Amino acid sequence: AQSVAQPEDQVNVAEGNPLTVKCTYSVSGNPYLFWYVQYPNRGLQFLLKYITGDNLVKGSYGFEAEFNKSQTSFHLKKPSALVSDSALYFCAVRNSGYALNFGKGTSLLVTP
Amino acid sequence: DSGVTQTPKHLITATGQRVTLRCSPRSGDLSVYWYQQSLDQGLQFLIQYYNGEERAKGNILERFSAQQFPDLHSELNLSSLELGDSALYFCASSVAPGGAETQYFGPGTRLLVL
Numbered sequence: 001a002q003s004v005a006q007p008e009d010q011v012n013v014a015e016g017n018p019l020t021v022k023c024t025y026s027v028s029g030n031p032y033l034f035w036y037v038q039y040p041n042r043g044l045q046f047l048l049k050y051i052t053g054d055n056l057v058k059g060s061y062g063f064e065a066e067f068n069k070s071q072t073s074f075h076l077k078k079p080s081a082l083v084s085d086s087a088l089y090f091c092a093v094r095n096s097g098y099a100l101n102f103g104k105g106t107s108l109l110v111t112p
Numbered sequence: 113d114s115g116v117t118q119t120p121k122h123l124i125t126a127t128g129q130r131v132t133l134r135c136s137p138r139s140g141d142l143s144v145y146w147y148q149q150s151l152d153q154g155l156q157f158l159i160q161y162y163n164g165e166e167r168a169k170g171n172i173l174e175r176f177s178a179q180q181f182p183d184l185h186s187e188l189n190l191s192s193l194e195l196g197d198s199a200l201y202f203c204a205s206s207v208a209p210g211g212a213e214t215q216y217f218g219p220g221t222r223l224l225v226l
Contacts, residue, residue: 032211032212034214034215036217042219043114043116043202043217043218043219043220044202044204044217045114045217046114046214046215046216046217049212049214051211051212090155094211095157097160097167097168097170098143098160098167098168098209098210098211098213099145099157099160099168099170100145100147100155100157100204100215101157102154102155102156103154104154105154105155
């Protein structure tokens with residue numbers, strides 16, 4: 001089965017510092033990987049996806065993610081964190097039926 | 113704003129009752145997905161429709177059912193509600209059910225069963 005794992009429940013980073021939210025995947029075949037962000041009392045917002053091609057994917061709000069096949073990882077990154085980036089981040093993989101299998105989420109806290 | 117709308121935003125009801133959640137996909141999207149988000153189960157896929165036809169089922173209980181209408185809006189029906197059904201229910205839509213398509217999520221309906 002297609003699955004992702006987010007090993008960190010929470011990530012804390014100071015404003016202006018780079019941030020990384022980790023995601024590893026387990027799939028058969030080529031993975032379709034996604035990152036979403038959820039702000040309090042809001043729906044999930046799409047950030048970026050990896051389908052094929054360049055291993056570095058650029059997305060919304062300055063986020064990017066690096067696909068690493070050898071390490072089966074798809075970590076979300078941002079060079080300089082903002083307080084407004086504080087939210088819940090979900091990694092997801094498309095399953096064989098085209099629905100999304102989500103990780104348990106990582107809470108990002110950016111402190112001033 | 114993703115363009116996906118869901119009503120109602122909040123719903124409070126009692127055990128044993130039945131509720132209907134409504135979703136309107138983005139303009140042009142033919143595929144609709146329903147997900148449930150709860151503290152203990154996380155985000156779980158329930159069911160998918162494409163152009164009015166059921167395409168895939170996930171962890172959907174038999175007490176739950178859904179349909180997609182000719183105008184492409186979708187409804188999720190939850191019956192014989194239990195306390196454990198309290199959760200945030202999301203609808204998402206995509207142009208087609210293909211693997212590379214992005215799913216765009218609505219704001220969700222928060223269901224509280226008392």
